[in-house]
Amino acid sequence: MAAIDTVAPGVHRVHVPMPGGGLPFSNAYLLDDADGAVHVVDPGSPTDDARDALRSALRGARVASIVVTHLHADHAGAAAALRAETDAPVLLHEREAAALRMLADGIPAPDLDAWGVPAERRPELLAVAVVPAGPAPVTPDRTVADGELLAVPGRRVRALWTPGHTPGHLCLHVEDAGLLLTGDHVLPTVNSGLGLGGxxxxxxxxxxxxxxxxxxxxxxxxxLALPGHEDPFTGVGERCFALAEHHRRRTREVAAHPGGTVWETAATLTWTGGWDALSGFTLLSALRQTAQHRAYLAI
Ligand SMILES: [Zn+2]
Structure with missing residues (x-):
């Protein structure tokens, strides 16, 4: 697989390797501007492999800005290192900046009592749910407001606040080229998780x-959608409809089995591999998802 391909005039996609054995790569995008500089969107993971891929794609180009769609390490993890190399400012949405500050303070345990989790299942959840305080992966130089046109000479790049996956997720609409950089808001086949910003x-x-x-x-x-993972695709409207239907189906299922607690509801839902196979992180994700749908339904 080529490390870089040109998806539209002056718009390049870099396959940035991802650690962890899940998705094989994230996509960084390079937007050429009319002043001969490059704007980098989602530089990728904080690993040597990722940095090497991006560095070889940039070939010493002048980087004018680094835009991050959301705070996850596979998108924002290399931003601080790239800023240190290029002096380019890091931009993200103000809600994402707030989420980064909060995550740096650590994530406390969810209220397992309120969820009705049996005592014998609590240790495996606490082992994965609690995140200790630590330095934020990146702090922005500037925050971007919804609807703002970014300073990209010769182009019209509009920031769109698209919360859900994380509270301050951004999509970028390159209006002059009919492109939409979708981050993890809309991927062609993967259903992104929701509420993953703390x-x-x-x-x-x-x-x-x-x-x-x-x-x-x-x-x-x-x-043309340029997603944060997988390949560019058209039919964004249909894909949005399918994603909405995926979540609405789950909401209907939760509504049909409200149960007394999050745990009781979750145990009645359909899970890939079955409820009994869930443990640790997958169990925590299932319970969080169930709690989100119950909150949405005001149960
Ligand atoms: Zn991602």
Whole structure:
């Protein structure tokens, strides 16, 4: 697989290797501007492999800005190192900046009492749920507001706030080229998890469904989506509809089995591999997802 390919005039996609054995790569995008500089979107993971891939794709080009769609390490992890090498500012949405500050303070244990988790299943959940305080992977030089046109000479690149996957997720609409950089908001085959920016008072399902509608409305039939993983694709509107339906189906299932607690509801739902196979991180994800749908339904 080529490390870099040109997806539109002056727009290049870099396959950035990802550690961990899940998805094989994330996509960094390089936008050439009219001043001969490059704007990097989602530089990738904080590993030597990732940095080497990006460095060889940049070939010493002048980097004018580093835009991060969301705080996850496979997108934002290399941003601080790239800034140190290039002096380019790091930009992200203000809600993502707030989430980064909160995550740096650590994530406390979820309320397993309120979820109704049996005592014998609590240790495996606490082992994966609690995140100790530590330095944030990156701090932005500037935050970006919803609807803002970024300073990319010769192009019209509009930032769109698309919360759901994380509270301050951004998509970038390259209006002059009919491109939409979707981050992890809309991927061609993978269903992104929701509410993955640390605990907030938000309703990630309601936020996500609204943000899908917003992105779908941009699809005039020719819009090319440039996702954070997998390959560029058209049919963004249809994909948004399918993703919304995926979540609405789950909401209907939760509504049909409200149960007394999150644990009781989760145990009645359909899970890939079955409820009994869930443990540790997959069990925590299942319970969080169930809690989000119950909150969305106000159960
Ligand atoms: Zn990702």
């Amino acid at each position: 605990p907030t008072a938000d309703d990630p399902i309601a936020d996500y469904l609204a943000a899908l509608d917003r992105v779908a409305a941009l699809d005039d039939g020719t819009l």
